[in-house]
Amino acid sequence: MKHVVSALVCLGLLACSGAPNEDSGDETPADADLVLVNGRVYTFSWDEPAPDGTISSDAPKIDDGWRPDAAAIAIRHGEILFVGTSDEAKNYQGDGTRVVDLGGATVLPGLVDSHTHVFPLGAKLTQVDLTGAETEEQAVALVAERAANTPEGEWIIGRGWDEGAWANRYPDKVLLSEAVPDHPAALESLHSFAMWVNQAALDASGVTAETPVPIGGEMRLGDDGEPNGLFLNRATTMIRDAVPAASHDVLTGRALAGLEQMARDGYVAVHEAGLDSNQMRVLEELEADGRLPVRVYAMLSLRDESLIRRWIERGPDTDNDSMLVTRSVKAYYDGALGSRGARLLYDYSDMPGHRGVSGGDYGFDQALNKAAMQAGFQVAVHAIGDAGNREALDILERVFEESPETAANRHRIEHAQVLSPEDLPRLGELGVIASMEPPHAMEDKAWAEDRLGPERILGAYAWRSLRESGARLTFNSDNPGSDHDIFYGLHSAITRRNRSLEPEGGWYPDERMSAEEAVRGYTSWSAYASFREHDTGIIEAGRWADLTVMDIDPLALADDEPAKLLDGDIVMTIVDGRIVYSRD
Numbered sequence: 121m122k123h124v125v126s127a128l129v130c131l132g133l134l135a136c137s138g139a140p141n142e143d144s145g146d147e148t149p150a151d152a153d154l155v156l157v158n159g160r161v162y163t164f165s166w167d168e169p170a171p172d173g174t175i176s177s178d179a180p181k182i183d184d185g186w187r188p189d190a191a192a193i194a195i196r197h198g199e200i201l202f203v204g205t206s207d208e209a210k211n212y213q214g215d216g217t218r219v220v221d222l223g224g225a226t227v228l229p230g231l232v233d234s235h236t237h238v239f240p241l242g243a244k245l246t247q248v249d250l251t252g253a254e255t256e257e258q259a260v261a262l263v264a265e266r267a268a269n270t271p272e273g274e275w276i277i278g279r280g281w282d283e284g285a286w287a288n289r290y291p292d293k294v295l296l297s298e299a300v301p302d303h304p305a306a307l308e309s310l311h312s313f314a315m316w317v318n319q320a321a322l323d324a325s326g327v328t329a330e331t332p333v334p335i336g337g338e339m340r341l342g343d344d345g346e347p348n349g350l351f352l353n354r355a356t357t358m359i360r361d362a363v364p365a366a367s368h369d370v371l372t373g374r375a376l377a378g379l380e381q382m383a384r385d386g387y388v389a390v391h392e393a394g395l396d397s398n399q400m401r402v403l404e405e406l407e408a409d410g411r412l413p414v415r416v417y418a419m420l421s422l423r424d425e426s427l428i429r430r431w432i433e434r435g436p437d438t439d440n441d442s443m444l445v446t447r448s449v450k451a452y453y454d455g456a457l458g459s460r461g462a463r464l465l466y467d468y469s470d471m472p473g474h475r476g477v478s479g480g481d482y483g484f485d486q487a488l489n490k491a492a493m494q495a496g497f498q499v500a501v502h503a504i505g506d507a508g509n510r511e512a513l514d515i516l517e518r519v520f521e522e523s524p525e526t527a528a529n530r531h532r533i534e535h536a537q538v539l540s541p542e543d544l545p546r547l548g549e550l551g552v553i554a555s556m557e558p559p560h561a562m563e564d565k566a567w568a569e570d571r572l573g574p575e576r577i578l579g580a581y582a583w584r585s586l587r588e589s590g591a592r593l594t595f596n597s598d599n600p601g602s603d604h605d606i607f608y609g610l611h612s613a614i615t616r617r618n619r620s621l622e623p624e625g626g627w628y629p630d631e632r633m634s635a636e637e638a639v640r641g642y643t644s645w646s647a648y649a650s651f652r653e654h655d656t657g658i659i660e661a662g663r664w665a666d667l668t669v670m671d672i673d674p675l676a677l678a679d680d681e682p683a684k685l686l687d688g689d690i691v692m693t694i695v696d697g698r699i700v701y702s703r704d
Contacts, residue, residue, distance in 0.1 A: 152194040152201055152212040153697060154665075159222035160673055161190035163203060163659040164229055164644055171588045173634040186635075186675035193227065195665040198697035203659055220699075225691045226673045228639060229657050230388030230666030232646035233604055234417075235500075235534055235555055235596035238378030238392055239399055240279070240312075243366075244600045245377050248278030250307060256291040263307065264299040275324075275363055276305045279600065281316065283309035283352075284458020284567050288470075292342065293318050293349025306359050311601040313456035315356040317349050325362030334358070336455070336482035353461040354483060371402045379413050383701045386606050386690040388666040389415035391596070391650060393500065393534065394450040396424045407444040413700045414693075415443055415666070417650045419450040419500055428488055432495040440652055441664070443696075447651070448498040450534070451489050454478035454508030457537060457564065457571055462505030465540060469573035478508045486515060493519050493526040498651075500532040500555065506540040506576065509533060513546050520550065527551060532649065535560070535598075536586070538572065539579045548590025553649050555594050556583060558612035558638070559602040565618075565627045577628070583613070584631045594649040595641030606642065607672075607688040613638035614678050614685070621683055635678030665697040 166189075167176035175181055180189040192209035194202040202212055213219060248266050253259040259281050266276055281291075296305060297318040304321035308314075322328075329346050333339045337355025342348035351359055366374070382390055395403070395418055406412050420427055428449065436447035455461015455477055460468055463478035480486070493499055493516075503512040512533060520527040533547065536554040547554055561568075561581035569577045579585070586593060595613060597604035608619065613633040616626035626632055633641065640657075647657030656664045669692035677684050693701040 151214040152196050152217050154195040154694075154699075155192065155209050155213055155217055155219045156195075156227065156667075157192045157206040157209055157219060157221055159191055159193070159225055159227045159669070160188040161193060161203065161227040161659060162186075162639075162675065163189050164640065165189075165658050165660050168640065168644075169634060169636055171590070173584070173637060175634070175636065179636070185679055186673070188226070190659070193659065193665075193667070195694075195697045198665050200659065200661050200663050200665050202661060220692075222669060222691070225669050225671055227659070228668050228670070229643040229659050230664075230693075230695070231386045231606055231642045231668045232389045232391070232650075233382065233387050233596045233599070233642070234391040234594040234646040234649050235393045235557070235598050236382070236390040236604065237394070237599060237601075238382065238390060239371065239374050240378075241381060241600045242374030242376070242378035243277075244279055245381070248276060248307070249280055250278050251280035251310065253281055256289075256295060259291070259307065260295050260299045263296065263305050267300045267303045267305070270303060272302045274303060275321075276300065276303045277363065278305070278307040280310050281307060282458070282563075283311060283314035283456065284564055287458055287460065287567065290314070290340070290350050291316050292340070293322070293347075296349065306363055308356070308360075309459070311456050311458065311598070313353055313356065313459040313461055315351040315359045317351070317359055319349070321359060321362075322347055322349065325359055327358055327362070331358065334483070335480070336461075336477040352459050353455040353477060368398070368402065371398060372406070375399070375402050375406060376411070376413075379416070382604070383413045383693050383695070384690065385604060386668040386670065386693050387414055387604075388668065388693060388695045389417060389646075389650075391417040391419060391448070391646075393419045393598075394421040394423075394452075395419065396421050397427045400427065400446075403444055407442065412443040414695055416445070417448065418444060418446040419448040420446065422449050422451040422485060422489055422492070423483060425485070425488060428492060431497070432491055436496050436498075440655055445650070447496075448500055449489070449492045451484060451499055451501045452482060453484050453501050453503045453512045454482055454505055457504050457568065460571065462538065463508035463511070464505045464538070464572075464576075465507045465510070468571055470570045475507065476505055478505070478511055489515070490519050493529065493531070494523050496529065498529045498531055500534050502534045504535050504537045506538045506543070506579065509536060509539050510543050513543060513550065513552065516552060517550060530649065530651065532594075537580060538576065539582060539586075541579055544579065544582065544585055545589040547586065548592075553592045553594055554586050555596060555649065556581070557596055557598045557602055558583075558609050558633075558641075559597060561616065561627065562612045562618040563602060581628075582631050583633055587637070592645065592648065593641055594646045595638070596646070606690075607685050609642065610635070610638045610674050611682065611685040613641060615682050619686060635675045638678075639674060665694060667694040669693070
């Protein structure tokens with residue numbers, strides 16, 4: 121069933137004769153800043169489900185379905201004061217209390233996207249959006265439309281064409297150059313592992329057939345021996361580095377646009393994956409000015425050596441409650457499965473003789489990664505293929521053996537997309553978190569089995585298998601490569617079906633998550649992944665007042681009408697006790 125908010129937000133200041141006397145300094149628990157009433161509150165304070173998804177005996181679920189375990193929340197100074205009934209919440213209403221009637225909306229612990237890219241997300245709002253373009257012709261038409269309204273010679277940047285779905289029919293520069301001859305055009309793929317450009321962009325960047333190609337990259341050549349306009353994996357930097365750098369003000373605007381979008385979409389925090397020096401400077405300034413709308417858990421890019429060296433000397437942040445916390449490093453170990461850059465143990469099923477790239481061949485600095493670990497940083501290693509994952513785990517394990525103290529830092533494998541059966545248990549054994557994207561499975565299913573074959577696909581996007589092997593998970597979107605819409609993410613995790621509700625019964629349905637596990641993947645499990653499980657992820661007195669309010673009950677819907685998960689909408693986002701987004 122869908123719980124539509126009947127009275128979306130009813131705000132008012134309510135008097136209470138028992139309010140504290142400000143002049144006397146007499147403070148009582150009744151002096152709440154904000155009280156939420158008449159909600160369907162799921163605290164998630166009960167025990168976690170078993171690895172096979174079995175619900176704990178103390179969970180608020182009975183024979184006929186889930187039931188919220190509270191209806192009201194009182195908040196003061198960014199902290200939860202009280203969780204209980206709406207009648208009891210009246211005891212916390214003082215002269216200065218703001219009361220919000222939620223009208224039956226569902227309240228969850230604040231959502232966290234534990235692998236995001238908000239700078240590109242903000243940029244995408246002003247670039248040519250190629251998401252959904254099914255053919256080269258459609259994409260070129262969108263770029264030509266933008267060129268018609270852009271001063272001649274100015275770069276046109278686009279993003280979103282699917283390098284996985286297009287892998288057997290990659291475009292070249294010919295059609296794009298004919299339609300857009302007077303503007304350098306650089307079109308980044310959906311997951312950033314391919315770049316498609318026109319001749320003007322090649323001319324502006326100075327790239328020729330003689331230009332050295334970075335290790336781990338591929339520059340496609342045409343019949344004439346010159347670059348044909350397609351760059352894969354690490355070769356994308358040949359174009360990306362030539363695009364005029366965004367100014368500090370533009371970067372600031374992108375960061376704010378991306379973060380504000382995440383707030384509108386219900387997220388109270390993001391783990392920003394792979395920040396460089398310029399991006400970190402922007403975030404630090406926004407924090408100093410009090411302008412960050414949601415919490416940012418910063419993951420420094422291992423590819424920015426000077427940045428990493430500075431932070432190794434300084435050491436990771438030790439606080440948790442700042443709006444910007446830096447204690448993680450993002451490393452890149454192999455490429456993407458769609459562009460056949462992910463490193464596999466055996467040949468690609470649809471490209472004999474090819475196994476992808478990894479490690480030093482993909483720009484991974486093993487010594488710098490080790491130094492960051494020994495300095496106390498959590499490392500989050502991008503690993504996609506079964507060989508990439510095995511090698512990344514081997515590297516972590518060797519550091520653990522040499523420096524045992526590093527094993528406690530909750531290291532992560534970002535994506536953990538394809539795993540060999542013998543490597544599945546290793547994440548749990550090593551205490552490594554699998555940081556995964558439910559939407560990736562739904563977007564990749566059209567071609568993933570072609571890449572891997574019928575046996576290896578069984579170890580891909582294997583959420584249930586990982587849980588049952590003892591690994592911890594956290595869920596996210598890897599936006600803007602995938603849509604970060606929480607309702608899409610939950611639906612993907614729970615049903616293993618796409619937005620068109622295909623396939624019937626779900627794609628490899630044994631790997632599905634329960635509704636509770638899916639929600640925890642974006643809340644309490646993400647809190648653990650950032651060392652915040654004692655501060656957030658559960659709604660109870662003494663924790664941060666980080667909350668997400670939505671107009672559907674995902675736990676109830678998942679049992680009876682899972683397709684309606686896709687119809688949800690965010691009503692309100694609360695961060696540190698402040699309403700940072702309200703639908704009305």
